[in-house]
Amino acid sequence: MLSMSTNNLSYNDQGGSDSAVEVGQETTPTSSNAGAGFGLFSTNFKKNDDLKEMLESNKDSLKLDAMKRIIALIAKGKNASELFPAVVKNVASKNIELKKLVYVYLVRYAEEQQDLALLSISTFQRALKDPNQLIRASALRVLSSIRVPIIVPIMMLAIKEAASDMSPYVRKTSAHAIQKLYSLDPDQKEHLIEVIDKLLKDKSTLVAGSVVMAFEEVCPDRIDLIHKNYRKLCNLLVDVEEWGQVVIITMLTRYARTQFTSPWKEDGLFEENSETAFYESDEKKTKNGDEKKSYMMDPDHRLLLRNTKPLLQSRNTAVVVSVAQLYWHLAPKHEVGVITKSLVRLLRSHREVQYVVLQNIATMSIQRKGMFEPYMKSFYVRSTDATHIKSLKLEILTSLANEANISTILREFQTYVKSQDKQFAAGTIQAIGRCATNISEVTDTCLQGLVLLLSNRDETVVAESVVVIKKLLQTQPTQHSDIIKHMAKLFDNIAVPMARASILWLMGEYCERVPQIAPDVLRKMAKSFTSEEDIVKLQTVNLAAKLYLTNSKQTKLLTQYILNLGKYDQNYDIRDRTRFIRQLIVPNEKSGALGKYARRILLAPKPAPVLESTYKDRDRYQLGTLSHTINTKASGYLELSDWPAVAPDQSVRNVEVIEPVKEWAPSLGKTGKSKLSKSSDDKFYSDSGEEKEKGSGSSSSDDSSSSSEESSSEAESDEEKSSSQSSEESDKSSSQSEKSSSESDSEQKKTTKKPPQKKTVKPTAKDSDSDENGNVAKETSSSSAEETSSGSESGSDADSHSGTERKKKTKSKAKPKMEVKSTKEVSLLKEVSLLDLDDFTPTPVTRPKMSVLSPSLLGDLEGLSLSNISSTIQVSGPAFVPEKSHDLLHRMTGKGLSAQYQFPRQPCLYQPTMVSVQISLTNTTDHPLEQIHIGDRDPTGLDMHCFNAIECLLPEASVTVSLGVDFNDSTQAANFQLCTKEDQFSVSIQPAVGELFLPATMTEQDFRKEQGKLLGMNESSATITMAAENTTRQPISRQVATVANLGVVPSGQDNIHRFAGKTASSGALVLVTVELRELSAALITINTEKSVMGPMLLRDLKRALAWA
């Protein structure tokens, strides 16, 4: 029976009023959750005994069964704490499902059974070291959920360790654990902040949301922790999971309000409706008018706005609203409009979503009608809407009303007034009242309409109308005595006290305008006084007093009668009022001085009530918050600060190492501009987006690209710093770390082998050391840092990643590596990074997957290399795409099917070693051609990626398909058969040698260095006489680009033009130099190890440059 009693006890603790019922339920034998076997046992504790037995058995299946029942008990809210000892024994079970259930149980009851819970701790500590990240993570989850103060130090340690775990998932869990520990023991704050700081630097999208959440909960005031991570968070935002996005956006809103200056002042149309704000801005204008003109939005501010905008298209309503509030609070007034559509879209979502969104719109629409006016009809009420939705829509419609649309709105209101939902109808009448006061043009119409409503059958409607009319008349009392008369006539029929009282008050207030009627009404009231409601009685007394003062002849006796009645009323309020009035108005000795002022007291002109929205003052809360919804400050609400008058130092956001803001800002502009053309998909690649664009955009922006590189990867910075101290040291250490000492060896060998080269190489190397802020170091560390960074991004893909890799290497003395580097080395690097616990996302699984993915991401291709074959030279976009297309199949030979091919000079989608070919097929027959596909190929080994068979090509229709052909760096034609359903045609694609290249970008230094290695038989050259027009840079570049798909290498000398490319299949370098000599002679030099292609290219170039 012991167990039974504990059971009940804890129930009382927990259940409150429900406990009695629950206990009753539990003791009933037919408890539903009891399995078939339990029917035998009649009491609860026996049932638990049974569970205990099952838990102690040897069979996992029995234990599992027992655990399932226990969890079901917990889910139903029943107490299962007494089973704790039996359950905790199974914590080390091998069965993963059982283990999970035990974890679930522990999390629920550990707090109540602290001593016993400690038994399980060691298991978790062991599990924290498990090689499986899933187990590590769940161990940390459970450990941190055990709310037992004694284990705080253990938790702290575990969190710290997990924060530097190589799995981002574990790191995410640690971010959650921070909050749990903080709520358990706030004294740990300082240590936890350290961990948060560390995790904030994490570049995994998985971690970002959770750590910001922890930040918000533990140390929301430590804004300084955000500075360095601000840009990274902005850039990562699109890739973070939805929930994280909400949290980050909310935090960034707050952050931005403390860091940037207001973008609103310049707009002039500041807060349309709020007067005070208007004056304020005026004042400011005069004060610092100069400043205003020169307002420039901080590029970081702009970055935030730009990066959040796409999220308006999120399917998650919380994300959309959080972006909307960000724009509302941060964007210049003229840009806020972009959120309107998305908010209106949310109105089609669930009822609860509508509720919150409408509330936010209500607040917004008061300040800025214009925003939602075009969508007015979306706020029309349907009879099926829930009551609170209806009133919110009404609220918004009222706010949106203006001279132009008022007639439409009033017509709509007419429908609502007739609604069966009387509460709603009453609300509509109030809304009409508000429209009438706000828009003077329609006041009369509204009044007339409301008067008509007075004859409505429904009491609430009539009452509400009277009240509203009263308020309206107060605003313009001079006219409308006929309305007052009308109301007096209706008085007998109106039963609602509030309405009666209102009419009486009106009579009293304007008794001089209706001198005939008022005394009559008072007469009637005197008759029915005793049976009236209190509120009516009070107004009757008021009316009597006012009439007594203005028209004492007629009403003296009536007044005295009423005052007498009031004197003995049951309600003390009325008795008090009566006594007071009597003293005030009826002159006698005692009344003294006050009596003289009776008229001024009672008939003082009263200000008209202001009819305004209940959402008027809601804007003191940040939109989208809980506080805004409930209109009180919720616990934990963080105020949105005002804009600072002067922006704090913006450089705090600069990430260490180089990069002044100025340089960064233009690069931003570029990203913005190039977005369309690039159509790069930031969703996946936001992290490296900037770099990508740089690479393809221009090869000359070396500096800025390196800086942007830095900005997005702080992780590197440390390493860089340390390594830049001495290039040699770093060289060594890094080569060690890369486990590729062979590489550095070969490097050295080369330099010794070629003494003449040494001179040229060395200075450049030095240059780069000193000038470019340790490019050498960067380059060497890049291989490892890169791996880590790309890993931790988790949103990174092999593509963009290899792109950056290549780019970085081009920058300095990367060249020697190129030969050594191979896929083998890449794998080596991976190995290395596996050991690098600090910042690595171990996704050996995802990596290959990504590379499968990448070729297909059409939009990202431009400007990006595809191959994973490592090379130091970065492939760039084509400088020029010739329009020229070649005949593949003439329509005569093709029986009406004609085909032409051209080289789009794009990296091939299917395989990086292939050259992409576009074929446009046209059907010139009068019947559809079916099943167009590629048949046999010759040579049979020809590696070719065919297009998907075309089901049907209609007459006169044409279609363009793309092929990938691996020409294997030879100009040998690719022969294959183009088949239709009936026929087969042999065709061949003959590539010009120039089409077998992919353009590459590199620096001049690299070029020279590479060239130095390709001398002798790798060099072919010729002197030609240039055509007259081909003497300047532009025409030469164009001619070369027409002939061959090469990239332009920037050149310091005016007379030397350099071009570089790689062969598609083998990736061998092709370097072209055109050196102008006197008398329009020119020396063309081609360096490539492909000794066949060199002369062929030379021949083509000669022809083009000489003759053109």
Place this chain on the structure above:
Amino acid sequence: MINSLFLINPSGEIFLEKHWKSVVSRSVCDYFLEAKEKALEPEDVPPVIHTPHHYLISIYRDKLFFLSVIQTEVPPLFVIEFLHRVAEMIQDYFGECSETVVKDHMVMVYELLEEMLDNGFPLATESNVLKEMIRPPTILRSVVNTLTGTSNVGDTFPTGQLSTIPWRRAGVRYTNNEAYFDVVEEIDAILDQSGTTVFAEIQGVVEACVKLSGMPDLTLSFMNPRLLDDVSFHPCVRYKLWESERVLSFIPPDGNFTLMTYHVNAQNLVAIPVYVKQSISFFECGSDGRLDVTVGPKQTMGKTVEGVMVTVHLPKTILSINLTATQGSYTYDNGTKLLVWDIGKLNPQKLPNLRGSLSLQAGAPKPEENPSLNIDLNIQQLAISGLKVNRLDMFGEKYKPFKGVKYITKAGKFQVRT
């Protein structure tokens, strides 16, 4: 963030509770139950309730209340959205979301909830990820499980969680590779007595059922993307490509999902597929009234209108009705005063008509307003906005998928005022 979750049935019984932080006594629900008592309809319960120490945010869905307890400031939509995800997850796992289903799968639901939140913050809400951790029940598996004692809990780590595409699991294999897209458009409209359109708009949704092996990369393009005014996407859709080229490029999740929702440009006039001729009148003297409703096709683009249904909330003062329908059948619930006329297919030659008399409670005044009619309908093989899918291309995989697109037009909130 989210502290606890209670599932409550319409009669006020709490049948599941889950706590992610310290246990909150279920007595906190009393505030909610009180509000529920006050509300006339379950829909009228305010979604956010402020109690002395907690904030209660609830949704009402599938005849269940999902009530969450909050202790500190959090965007209410965050919670609401999450609660809807819970409901969707239950629906996804067990086919429907109802009290019985939850009670039958209590443990699994509990485990799922455990995985979905950690310390009140969403951990895994993608169905693809969850399904790898906790496999949904199938008949076959439950048989196998009982025989072999294996479990539904995945022991491998969900790969999706760590990749850049958390919505898709790795290693998907199908023998038949197929991708189906349903373009479903709903007409939201309010028509007034005379049949003129007060307000009408079209919103659409592209539902996808993609069962493709490997890692397909799909590109869906429309013939007339300009029609689309405002769109929202599944996270898999590359927004930048949509911006620049107006194509949907995405690596799809496995299985069923909503690819996008859209709103059709407001400038385009909305074709209203049916007209409704109605007269509902109550006689001033005597407690009597007449109802006469005829539905006919209007702008149907040559398609047949099917599944037509008229729903009327009659005034509370109605005592009984006596109607005859020339087509279909009607049902009337005297308790809720709900009249449902199920017409079915609309035949242009012979227009369906429902007429008859209504009798009011004795002495009750003539109802102020006539009830409005809610229309339901669907038209197969037609997207009323004229939106057309141009083509679907697949990259990244070698096989040839089977592709299909279906168009349906439905009535959304289609209301005729009388």
